[in-house]
Amino acid sequence: MISILIVEDEAPIRELLRISLKEAGYECTCAADGDEAADILIRKRFDLVLLDIMLPGANGYELLEFVRPMEIPVIFLTAKGEVADKVKGLRMGAEDYITKPFELAELLARVETVLRRYHKAEEILTCGTVKVDLRSHRVMRNSEPVSLTAKEYELLVLFLRNKNIALYRDRIYEEVWQEEYTGNSRTVDLHVQRIRKKLGLEEQITAVYKIGYRLEEKE
Incomplete structure (x- = not known):
C-alpha cells in the first residue's frame, strides 16, 4: 500500500x-x-x-x-x-x-x-501471477503470454499503478479513453470484466459501491 x-x-x-x-x-x-x-x-x-x-x-x-x-x-x-x-x-x-x-x-x-x-520509471508491474513489461507491452500470467487489446492493456496498467486505491469510473474512463466521461459506465464495466477473466483477477479487481473499482493486493 x-x-x-x-x-x-x-x-x-x-x-x-x-x-x-x-x-x-x-x-x-x-x-x-x-x-x-x-x-x-x-x-x-x-x-x-x-x-x-x-x-x-x-x-x-x-x-x-x-x-x-x-x-x-x-x-x-x-x-x-x-x-x-x-x-x-x-x-x-x-x-x-x-x-x-x-x-x-x-x-x-x-x-x-x-x-x-x-513512479513512471518502473519497467515491470506485477500482481500475483500477472506481470506487465512496460517496455515491450508484454503481459504474462503464470509465465504465459496473454493477448490484450490496447484499451485492456491501458486499463490493466492503470490498476497496477494504483493498487488498493479506489478508482472512480470517470477517472478510469478519462485516463484510458482520453476523452470526457459522459456517464457511460458500461464501457468501463465491460473492459473490467474482460481483463478480470483473461487474467484471473476476478477476486482482486473489486467493485466499489458508487465509485468504481479497486485492484486489491495484500501486502
Missing part, C-alpha cells in the same frame, strides 16, 4: 487529510511539527510527503532539505500563496505546491499525478 506522511500542525486539517486519504486507499502517518516528522522519516520509508511550510520546530523548507536526499516526492500544502513562495518551494525540489484552502478532489488528483509521475 502507498504510504503518505502528513506534516500539518493544525489538527482539524491534519485529521481531514488523514481520513480522506485513508478512504482513497492510502496508508497515512501524521506529524504535528517538523522535528516529529524528521524523527518519523528516519524510522520509516514513505512514498510521498504532504508538507505544510509554517510549522513548529523545523519549518517546511528545512524539512524539504532533510527529505530530498531520501528521494521521496514532496507536495507543499500551505497558506503561503504568494508567487514568490511557490517559486521558492518548487525550485527547492517540491513536486507540487497547493495553496489552502483547497478542494479535497483536487488534492487527491494532484497526489495521484505526483505518484504516477514519480
Whole structure:
C-alpha cells in the first residue's frame, strides 16, 4: 500500500487529510511539527510527503532539505500563496505546491499525478501471477503470454499503478479513453470484466459501491 506522511500542525486539517486519504486507499502517518516528522522519516520509508511550510520546530523548507536526499516526492500544502513562495518551494525540489484552502478532489488528483509521475520509471508491474513489461507491452500470467487489446492493456496498467486505491469510473474512463466521461459506465464495466477473466483477477479487481473499482493486493 502507498504510504503518505502528513506534516500539518493544525489538527482539524491534519485529521481531514488523514481520513480522506485513508478512504482513497492510502496508508497515512501524521506529524504535528517538523522535528516529529524528521524523527518519523528516519524510522520509516514513505512514498510521498504532504508538507505544510509554517510549522513548529523545523519549518517546511528545512524539512524539504532533510527529505530530498531520501528521494521521496514532496507536495507543499500551505497558506503561503504568494508567487514568490511557490517559486521558492518548487525550485527547492517540491513536486507540487497547493495553496489552502483547497478542494479535497483536487488534492487527491494532484497526489495521484505526483505518484504516477514519480513512479513512471518502473519497467515491470506485477500482481500475483500477472506481470506487465512496460517496455515491450508484454503481459504474462503464470509465465504465459496473454493477448490484450490496447484499451485492456491501458486499463490493466492503470490498476497496477494504483493498487488498493479506489478508482472512480470517470477517472478510469478519462485516463484510458482520453476523452470526457459522459456517464457511460458500461464501457468501463465491460473492459473490467474482460481483463478480470483473461487474467484471473476476478477476486482482486473489486467493485466499489458508487465509485468504481479497486485492484486489491495484500501486502
